[in-house]
Amino acid sequence: MTERAFSEHSFQTFLSEHKLMAAKCEGCGALFVPPRPMCPDCHGEEMAWVEVSGKGKLAAFTAVYIGPNAMIAAGYDRKNPYMTGVVQLDEGPLISAQILGLDAAQPEVGSIGTPLKVAFIERGEEEAQRTFLAFEA
């Protein structure tokens, strides 16, 4: 058990520790990744942190050829597209993440359903250093 608030700040702190954490509703048992400070299903107020397996499958994806500034800074462009998508965790919740290990230059719709496991990408230096959630085929 940990005292961390059910916030983006805490979720991000866990990511920096290479942990994928969910908030579990003590009332109805629903699981939330990203975490919620209050259960949107039953409106209960008691939440608890649980670590999830980090295993899931690809539910939807795209290969981005024109990315936002942050991804351009990370080295991606038209000649070097990246994949991002929605991953369904084995425990149920879905989450957005960068997708690694599939060829972004040769995407195929058939990749949907591919088993994935959690990965953590470190970008930026010193103060600007941040861990990004990813999943890898």
Added chain:
Amino acid sequence: MTKRKLGRGVAVVGAGMSKFGAFPEKTTRDLFVEAFKDMRASVDKGLDANDIEALYIGNYSSDLFERQGHTAPIMADWIGLTPRPATRVEDACASSGVALRQGLLAVASGAYDVVLVGGIEVMNKLPIAEVTEALATAGDMLYEIPAGFTFPGFYAAMATAYMHRYGATPEALMQVALKNHDNGALNEKAQFNSTIAAVMEGKRRSAEKKGRPIPTWANEMEFLHDDRANPMIAWPLRLFDCSPVTDGATAVLLVSEEIARQYTDDPITIIGSGQASDGALHDRPDLTSIGAAKKASQMAYEMAGVTANDIKVAEVHDCFTIAEIIATEDIGFFEPGKGHEAAEEGLTTRHGPKPINTSGGLKSKGHPVGASGAGQAVEIFKQMRGKAGERQVDRDVDLALTHNVGGTGQTAVVHIYERK
């Protein structure tokens, strides 16, 4: 849930829009005045601007696009309507569809008899990379955008889920672009007032003029498959699957049904309205449809007491080609998974059984995000009154529908219109 009814009848008696396009020399004020004048000219028996009691203005983000906040009172001032209450409504790309609903509810409540609904957005003041960043803030900045999603990326992800489940092809998406450009070619207010064949011809002529090799596309499909002419943006969506970056404004005049005939003998009544909200894309159990749009449609149909079969024409939110296919299913025109076949079979053309986006849609008419929802009502007002010119559908339009989505479906708003 109890079946909801409006407190009293509300009619559209005027609707207009500015030209849509890229206007470096114009601000939202200029375009809104243009839309207001076009709306006023459409009121058959004339409008004394002083009759207007309140304004609801849809605007996504003049703050980010123009560094101007607090835009609603400025619009009231620019058309000489201060001190009347002027309220800005923001729900991303559904801003003015929701402003229309707010205006509708205000008149239905009896608080006002005459309300002006507007939509404004000027997007071309920013470089394209900054436009992408500004639009991204309609997604979830904490959990979606850091994953690398862009707006084309969100809809591309929905496209992959849809294609995987239903076997749809990129060619079905291309049919949506071809159709909407065909319609937009007949709309002088459209940003892309030309067919894709005409776009190809323009590119051939330009190559010839510059002494470059003249492209040899055999037909539109070959052009749309050309990576140079139609580059990939977010696979499987290419440039011509995306609506453009647009400056534009729209204006719709709502009045209580009791006084509608003071303004026209041919009013259009809004008989159904529905609006719904949802979480981020990754919070939804089904990525092949937009739950909020289904819910909003259901609410609107229930209020109106009609079904999808009764609707003759619809303007739907085709920010991307896949969005139109999904929309035609969410409003009940086609069964889930059948929208792509309907597009390929031409069922949604002007001459088909279910005409969609006769205006050219956001794809060809343009998508000044906060102005697009009210812009849909402008086309419906024209089609229902037989005033859509060359693009007028060849049947009596007694019932029509608009479907406006914010973000990836965090907001959806649907209206149903009747000509009595």
